[in-house]
Amino acid sequence: MTIMTPIDPEQSVKTCYSTWGTSYYDDYYTDKAPYPPVHRDLIRRELQKHAPKSLLDAGCGPASILRDLGDLGIDLYGFDLTPEMIAECKRVMTERGHPVERFWQGSVTNREHFRAPTGGPSVFDAAICVGVLPHIPAEQDSVVFKNLHESVRPGAMVMVEARNMLFSLFTLNRYSQQFFADELLPLAALREIAGEAKTESVLDGVKARFRMDVPPVRKGKEGEPGYDEVLSRTHNPLVAREQFAAAGFKDVEVLFYHFHAFPPMMQDEAPDAFRRLSVQMESNPRDWRGYFMASAFFLKGIAA
Numbered sequence: 001m002t003i004m005t006p007i008d009p010e011q012s013v014k015t016c017y018s019t020w021g022t023s024y025y026d027d028y029y030t031d032k033a034p035y036p037p038v039h040r041d042l043i044r045r046e047l048q049k050h051a052p053k054s055l056l057d058a059g060c061g062p063a064s065i066l067r068d069l070g071d072l073g074i075d076l077y078g079f080d081l082t083p084e085m086i087a088e089c090k091r092v093m094t095e096r097g098h099p100v101e102r103f104w105q106g107s108v109t110n111r112e113h114f115r116a117p118t119g120g121p122s123v124f125d126a127a128i129c130v131g132v133l134p135h136i137p138a139e140q141d142s143v144v145f146k147n148l149h150e151s152v153r154p155g156a157m158v159m160v161e162a163r164n165m166l167f168s169l170f171t172l173n174r175y176s177q178q179f180f181a182d183e184l185l186p187l188a189a190l191r192e193i194a195g196e197a198k199t200e201s202v203l204d205g206v207k208a209r210f211r212m213d214v215p216p217v218r219k220g221k222e223g224e225p226g227y228d229e230v231l232s233r234t235h236n237p238l239v240a241r242e243q244f245a246a247a248g249f250k251d252v253e254v255l256f257y258h259f260h261a262f263p264p265m266m267q268d269e270a271p272d273a274f275r276r277l278s279v280q281m282e283s284n285p286r287d288w289r290g291y292f293m294a295s296a297f298f299l300k301g302i303a304a
């Protein structure tokens with residue numbers, strides 16, 4: 001999906017997250033969250049399966065995932081781009097007894113930042129990267145995959161999360177229209193063969209079939225740019241898995257989460273059923289319907 005890349009995407013992402021350090025965990029990981037943090041459970045299950053000794057969380061935010069992994073007996077490390085996020089991460093993790101030097105500020109686009117500035121292993125036993133890829137310019141995706149690959153030992157398990165571009169076919173709203181216009185319709189060729197006016201008619205016809213007024217744009221809390229106002233891309237799982245494999249991962253799997261039992265704009269028709277049926281679908285992250293009905297996915301692979 002074509003999204004304008006701001007001049008300095010990292011700066012605007014930092015500003016977007018600067019007001020979220022202390023409230024992010026409450027917003028998404030506690031009883032106050034609109035939906036249970038099913039992705040955290042998915043990560044826990046995979047970590048328990050692979051039993052790493054050390055874990056790096058690249059883009060760890062306020063330790064929103066790390067803080068709940070303390071009981072697994074893994075040495076936990078993490079870094080994040082946003083100073084306010086990493087400050088909160090350090091506060092939360094040191095409170096739980098983890099050494100402060102295991103958490104630092106850094107960017108997933110810089111290979112050097114995948115090592116703790118003082119001490120720590122040169123390569124990790126496992127790595128996760130959650131909620132970060134949407135903010136990475138398209139041309140840097142493969143850099144991030146490569147950095148993750150180089151930051152772990154051979155045989156290590158890596159999970160990277162992305163927003164599912166194909167979900168836009170199920171939402172029947174302006175995301176669907178964008179997906180048609182940006183990814184599916186052969187617009188340049190159509191313009192050449194049929195001319196501008198006919199091309200516009202086709203585009204208008206597509207637009208007319210979707211609810212163009214939803215979803216509302218998410219704004220910032222204190223005047224800073226909101227999530228939808230900074231670079232927040234979606235990824236095509238079919239394409240992303242190939243890119244992930246090309247970065248050196250084998251046994252690559254796509255694990256879906258945040259299922260929607262019916263298109264979200266219709267959830268108010270039967271809110272309890274919507275939630276219950278959606279949560280039920282989370283039990284199988286390999287369900288093929290995830291390609292359309294899940295708004296997010298993990299790429300999971302083993303470093304070759």
Ligand SMILES: C[S@@+](CC[C@H](N)C(=O)[O-])C[C@H]1O[C@@H](n2cnc3c(N)ncnc32)[C@H](O)[C@@H]1O
Binds near residue numbers: 013014107
């Ligand atoms: C949606 S939050 C996710 C936080 C945490 N990983 C989680 O899943 O709960 C996205 C995080 O990615 C961080 N981030 C964005 N771009 C980054 C980059 N280039 N390098 C490292 N972190 C980045 C932001 O600062 C923010 O804390």
